[in-house]
Amino acid sequence: MFSICITMVFYPSFFVYVCSAMYGIRKIIHIDMDAFYASVEQRDKHELKGRPVIVGGDPQSRGVVAACSYEARKFGIHSAMACATAYKRCPHAVFIRPRFDVYRSVSRLIREVFLEYTDLMEPLSLDEAFLDVTQNKKGLSSATQIARQIRRQIFQNTGGLTASAGVSFNKFLAKVASDCNKPNGITVITPDKAPAFIDNLPVRKFFGVGRVTEERMLNLGIKTGADLKKISLNDLIHYFGKIGIYYHHIAHGRDDRPVEPHRERKSYGKETTLKADIDDTNQMMDILQDLAKRVIEGLRREDRQGLTLTLKVKYHDFQSVTRSVTFPDPIADMDLVSVTIRRLLANTEAGPKRVRLLGISVSNFLGGRKEKDGWVQLPLPFGFEG
Incomplete structure (x- = not known):
């Protein structure tokens, strides 16, 4: 008993994980705020209610959409889209520069609600988090009831902001579930319903399956999920490499990752495997800049600034190289990013050697989180997608 208590004190997530394995399934909730930045703006400026709102800056700049309201999404606008493109699709939209100090303040209120129920809270960004409520402070046995209460409290404590929730027995299913009934909804996936849910899930909905991987799977x-489940583990590894093991696990509903309150991401970004090997460096630059636009939203959502920019190149013969540069100040300008990427790419054998994969990342974060308030055009990142 003494050793168990020590484990609980120093490793709470591991303790709950072990207890869950011994005595029953885990109860995991994923909370995702609905159009968070845009909803905060609509809350604070009543004239914006019901109007298409785009948070991200001047549409005449090279900026990207950080968030948009559901009214804007009807025009095909989405996060990480170039603001100029968003303007073309919806010229009457209201463009607003982000107010990260306000978003952080609201995020703190939301996390205070989470902590009323459990200390096993893993923030993924300002507007979403995993909660392990297997053992919770309220002594409630129903994770669904907890999710409903949390959503109600968030609405009351934030002046009317809504959240969607996914409830299940692991992180993979909880996260997928939270996206099923947006906005302002809740989806519960119990162990008995999980196989059928996964079987009917399009592969693009699987976390870790990006556009290129989806096309390869198709x-x-x-x-x-049913099709994925039919592929043997050996074949998945053959087709996709080591990540094939992950695909095999989630196709069968297995995800043993614990909720980690103190998990700290060291880098953030994206990479993509090309449909065919290429040797045109201009084409490579187009791809890399597209990656940059797609991943900027990741750093915005996580409210980070980094000093180190890294380029990853995998050649046709599967040899990989990385090239990095560290700046004295946070990476904050897309023009500088483009120039830097071109210089790093020129310092590889890309061109003379055909390339099959490209990636961009940012690391060496300042204090883990952005310190200064106000508008910043944030850098790139890493959160791999194949």
């Missing part, structure tokens, strides 16, 4: 006849 070419292999893998359209849904």
Whole structure:
């Protein structure tokens, strides 16, 4: 008993994980605020209610959309889209520069609600988090009831902001579930319902399956979780490398990752495997800049600034190289990013050697989180997608 208590004190997430394995399934909730930045702006400026709102800056700049209201999404606008493109799709939209100090303040209120129920809270960004409520401070046995109460409290404590929730027995399913009934909804996936849910899930909905991987899967006849489940582990490894092990696990509903309150991301970004090997460096630059636009939202959401920019190149012969540069000040300008990427790319064999994969990342974060308030055009990142 003494050793168990010590484990609980120093490693709470591990303790709950072990207890769950011994005595029953885990109860995991994923909370995701609905159009968070845009909803805060609509809350604070009543004239914006019901109007398409785009948070991200001047549409005449090279900035990207950090968030947009559901009214704007009807025009095909989404996060990480170039503001100029968003303007073309919806010229009457209201463009607003982010107020990160306000978003952080609201995020703190939301996390205070989470901590009323459990200390096992893993923030993913300002507007979403995992909660392990297997053992909770309220002594409630129903994770669904907890999720409902949390959503109600968030609405009351934030002046009317809504959140969607996913409830399940692991992180993978809880996160997928939270996206099923947006906005302002809740989806519960119990162990008995999980197999059918996964079987009917399109592969693009699987966390870790990006656009390129989805296309490769579709070419292999893998359209849904049921199709993915039919592929053997050895074949998945053959087709996709080591990440094939992960695909095999989630296709069978397995995800043993604990909720980690103190998990700290060291870098953030994206990489993409090309449909065919290329040797045109201009084409490579187009791809890299597209990656940059897509991943900027990741750093915005996580409210980070980094000093180190890294380029990753994998050649046709599967050899990989990385090239990095560290700046004295946070990476904050897309023009500088483009120039830097071109210089790093020129310092590889890309061109003379055909390339099959490209990636961009930012690391060496300042204090883990952005310290200064106000508008900043944030850098790139890493959160891999194949």
